[in-house]
Amino acid sequence: MNLLRVEGLSKKFGGVNAVEDLSFDIRPGSVYSIIGPNGAGKTTLLNLLTGVYQPSAGSIALGDHDLTGRAPYEYARQGIARTFQNLQVFFNMSALENVMVGRYMQERCGLASALLRTPRLARAERACREEAAELLCYVGLQDYLSAGADAMPYGALKRLEIARALATKPRLMLLDEPAAGLNPTEALELDGLIGRLTGRGVTVVLVEHNMRLVMGVSDHILVLDYGRKLAEGPALAVRNNPKVIEAYLGSSAAQDASIGEAIAGAVTMAAEMHR
């Protein structure tokens, strides 16, 4: 049984095919990485998988639920959470409140009880605050329990988005370039965090340029190029796929024997330059 099933997915912007006829399945409990050169359509794909963009064609289903054409909040309510490459933190709130917003679906209450602040709501709010604090500690933000989001450094904000996404209790978590902009130590800590997510039973979709991270944590890799599927398969197989190497380095390099390493280096380099 697959957790997520994508079939014939396409997205056109004017005459440009950002994503074209893409089909793949994601198995529960795995780390599924999506890689590809800049402009390959990775972020567009994530936006399609969370309802932020509506597909031009094709379908997206989570478990038995067909989510095609639904609004982002409906994707969230089915258990898909995400982080953003360009941060979408709520800068007008504290770090703790940001995570509390993530608990919205479990805590939702009627307007009347919100206006009157019923004792039940007051209790639920206290529990929500405690759980949010726990999640902040879980992603390593124990130093920011009373900080405003607008006073936090970039690396901490990236983790804050992960904590907020986790607060929704997702089945599927989409991470859009979580390592971008992090220093090497922070990037290394991400490996462990992603490992702990799958340990919690969360399936992870990872879009990332940092090949060390991708090769280290992925079970399965999808390679995109110009919006199409270039290759897909277990991490090792993809790493040595000549088509992939060609897309990254050009055809002559594909004849090189130690190409696997070369790609990893080149892609990391490309990612650095992109930054």
Add this chain to the structure above:
Amino acid sequence: MLSRLAAPRTGGMLALAVVIALLPLVLSNKYFYDIAVLVGLNAIVCVGLNLLIGYAGQISLGHAGFFGAGAYGSAILASRYGWPPLAAMLATTLAVAALAFLVGRPILRLKGHYLAMATLGLGIIIFMVITTEDRFTGGPDGISVVPLSIGGFVLQGERLWYWVVGALLLLAVWLALNLIESPAGRALRALHSSEVGAEVVGINAAEHKLMVFVISAVFASIAGSLAAHYSGFVTPGKAAFLHSIELVTMVVFGGMASTFGAVVGAAVLTTLPQLLTVFEDYEMMVFGAVMMGTMIFLPRGVVPSVARLFRARRREPADHAETRR
């Protein structure tokens, strides 16, 4: 205990209650009571409007329309058709809520300047209906309104109104503070900051915008109904564009996303023109200068800017301790 008193919900409510209770000590005559009642009614509108503008980040330049609709609804039902004033007020409030719901659905899809234009249009339509439907509204001449009576008890006189409006203002502030500290209130603040960020944690942004639009319209409508009964007369000016601008100005002046800021903004901008009458011909110029000066020196509005100043002063010694280490 002290920290609980310092929290805005308990501490602020307590402070506001004390101010309302002690204010009569300095209100030496009817005229002052009259101003205080006007402040209270404007503050009720601003507390609601601040939920929409300050917290949810959605502009409205048409809220005087809801205020006017509330005033005229009460006036027409109670005075022309002889409904009991409370029943008239209730029916009017429900009708205004329904209007806000129906109009809010399409126009809240718009953002920023476009939403401002749409709400401006809504306010103008309500104003035009009030001025032209003179069979019901009395047209530009206005309409007289029966006093507010509950059972056999007639609510009359500035002093009595002062206590009623004071209690209702406290209630309005309490409801607003509760909403802001609830999951729904956090959802509003979240969608203000990042609509897509709010949606991907399961918040239906459109539904929440509509909810807060209706709530703010209801606050304005009830204040309008009360104002009509209090002054015994309504004119279309209460529903006019200029009044909408005044209301938005009060919210911004007092401080966006601050419920007590909305109260302070309403208090200052309602009383300032009265105080400035000493400048006679230059009254409006001085008024404008005060507004400009406040926005330049306290850009977040009065209450948030002052609160920030206090926090910064308290934090300073701690910062020094850190650098020494």
